Amino acid sequence: MAVTCIRNAACIVAWDDARQRHAYLTCGDVTFDGDTLCCVGGHYAGAPDVSIDGSGLMVMPGLINLHSHPSTEPFYRGVREEHGVPAMYMSGLYERSLALQPDAEARTAGKRVAFCEMLLSGVTSVADLSGIDEGWIDIAAQSGLRVFLAPSYASARWHLDNGWALKYRWDEAAGRHGFEAALAVIEQAVAHPSGRLSGIVSPAQIDTCTPDLLRDSFAAAEARGLPLTVHCAQSVNEFLVMIDRHGKSPVQYAHDLGLLSPRTVLGHAMFIDEHSWVRWHTRSDLAALAVSGTSVAHCPSPFARYGQTLEDFGRYRRAGINIGIGTDVAPHNLIEEMRLGATLARVAAHDITTTNIAALFHAATAGGADALGRPDLGRLTPGAKADLVLVDLASPWMRPARDPLRSLIYTAADRAIQAVFVHGEKVMEHGRVLTMDHASALAEVAEGQERMLRDAPSRDWAGRSADEIAPLSLPMLRLSNE
Numbered sequence: 498m499a500v501t502c503i504r505n506a507a508c509i510v511a512w513d514d515a516r517q518r519h520a521y522l523t524c525g526d527v528t529f530d531g532d533t534l535c536c537v538g539g540h541y542a543g544a545p546d547v548s549i550d551g552s553g554l555m556v557m558p559g560l561i562n563l564h565s566h567p568s569t570e571p572f573y574r575g576v577r578e579e580h581g582v583p584a585m586y587m588s589g590l591y592e593r594s595l596a597l598q599p600d601a602e603a604r605t606a607g608k609r610v611a612f613c614e615m616l617l618s619g620v621t622s623v624a625d626l627s628g629i630d631e632g633w634i635d636i637a638a639q640s641g642l643r644v645f646l647a648p649s650y651a652s653a654r655w656h657l658d659n660g661w662a663l664k665y666r667w668d669e670a671a672g673r674h675g676f677e678a679a680l681a682v683i684e685q686a687v688a689h690p691s692g693r694l695s696g697i698v699s700p701a702q703i704d705t706c707t708p709d710l711l712r713d714s715f716a717a718a719e720a721r722g723l724p725l726t727v728h729c730a731q732s733v734n735e736f737l738v739m740i741d742r743h744g745k746s747p748v749q750y751a752h753d754l755g756l757l758s759p760r761t762v763l764g765h766a767m768f769i770d771e772h773s774w775v776r777w778h779t780r781s782d783l784a785a786l787a788v789s790g791t792s793v794a795h796c797p798s799p800f801a802r803y804g805q806t807l808e809d810f811g812r813y814r815r816a817g818i819n820i821g822i823g824t825d826v827a828p829h830n831l832i833e834e835m836r837l838g839a840t841l842a843r844v845a846a847h848d849i850t851t852t853n854i855a856a857l858f859h860a861a862t863a864g865g866a867d868a869l870g871r872p873d874l875g876r877l878t879p880g881a882k883a884d885l886v887l888v889d890l891a892s893p894w895m896r897p898a899r900d901p902l903r904s905l906i907y908t909a910a911d912r913a914i915q916a917v918f919v920h921g922e923k924v925m926e927h928g929r930v931l932t933m934d935h936a937s938a939l940a941e942v943a944e945g946q947e948r949m950l951r952d953a954p955s956r957d958w959a960g961r962s963a964d965e966i967a968p969l970s971l972p973m974l975r976l977s978n979e
């Protein structure tokens with residue numbers, strides 16, 4: 498296998514194994530043999546097959562997007578950013594996912610666009626929570642990313658017949674069928690010759706799956722040594738439904754079913770019993786997550802747009818909960834999620850000391866890796882996978898680069914990312930994705946969005962147009978002489 502050496506990197510975000518945290522290392526080499534890192538820091542004495550001049554660069558571990566929906570979210574650009582339903586505690590999730598659905602043909606292009614955005618912004622691993630579409634494995638493999646396919650299934654579908662009450666249409670057989678199909682896809686992913694694909698058992702939501710399906714899903718994940726992810730405590734409506742059905746918070750319900758464990762990732766575990774929007778009488782959710790070793794996939798953007806946030810990132814961490822970061826929505830820019838996550842935590846805590854960028858960066862790298870049961874990801878250390886990002890310290894957005902991570906996260910974001918390697922292969926360079934045709938995928942997404950918007954009245958409970966559901970930010974001006 499080819500040996501690649503990044504010579505004299507100005508800055509390396511290296512893994513300090515003794516303290517289990519990242520640390521800066523200046524002026525050293527980063528070397529990988531095939532898909533695996535062999536030297537981090539110091540001088541590599543061997544003769545590499547490929548040498549890269551690292552002066553002027555920061556080398557950091559690739560980011561891990563722990564929660565995303567590449568099949569659907571690219572279609573909501575310009576649609577969902579300011580869409581929400583006040584009578585559903587601000588969440589637009591139910592109304593939008595029912596009325597605005599990209600078709601199967603479009604969803605394939607959506608994946609390509611989402612994957613391109615991730616590569617452009619330094620993501621090297623992604624949990625892709627999607628329904629099963631033909632060609633998914635091929636697209637994931639072609640992307641060059643490390644993709645954890647999480648085929649979602651459920652025993653019920655959400656349903657609305659007014660603008661406030663969340664209803665369910667149950668079809669337990671469909672849930673079972675989806676579960677079997679998901680396990681088959683996961684098996685193919687795990688066996689894929691690229692070595693970059695894997696799977697996550699993914700019952701879609703805590704409120705849409707029967708207890709039996711949830712328990713069997715957990716057993717299947719355990720038997721295969723795979724993670725399990727489920728949306729849980731993601732809206733006030735869901736919280737109230739679980740209280741109505743079981744007299745328990747969603748986290749308590751998951752706990753009592755035996756779902757909480759170190760292999761479990763809850764998206765988004767925001768509306769826990771003590772969250773200010775629900776104020777349930779117990780105070781046990783945070784401890785239940787911590788004691789069980791359950792991870793949380795924290796996605797700041799979608800909720801912040803509704804006026805909601807986790808309360809708060811720093812508090813969860815101090816309680817001992819492992820957190821990873823996801824994008825959930827577009828843009829698929831994990832650097833911007835880190836920035837927003839740090840800021841929102843302080844706003845929620847009314848305290849600047851509740852968290853810092855080091856904690857958010859840890860979550861977006863090692864935290865996500867630990868949640869996926871992959872200690873060989875999310876850190877630059879010998880023996881870890883060669884998933885890394887080269888950051889241009891000379892970018893105007895990085896300078897002065899006194900503290901390169903702060904420059905990157907608070908200012909530069911994707912604008913300073915020069916190259917991305919996954920599994921030892923270069924997959925993005927100078928703003929261009931090397932594995933996929935971004936432009937053609939964007940064109941297909943635009944066409945798919947038009948069809949999605951056109952079909953809204955036939956899907957919406959009130960028969961409204963897409964423009965009525967999600968008006969444009971500015972009105973269309975009509976000139977009087979037209």
Ligand SMILES: [Zn+2]
Nearest residue numbers: 564728764825
């Ligand atoms: Zn989600």
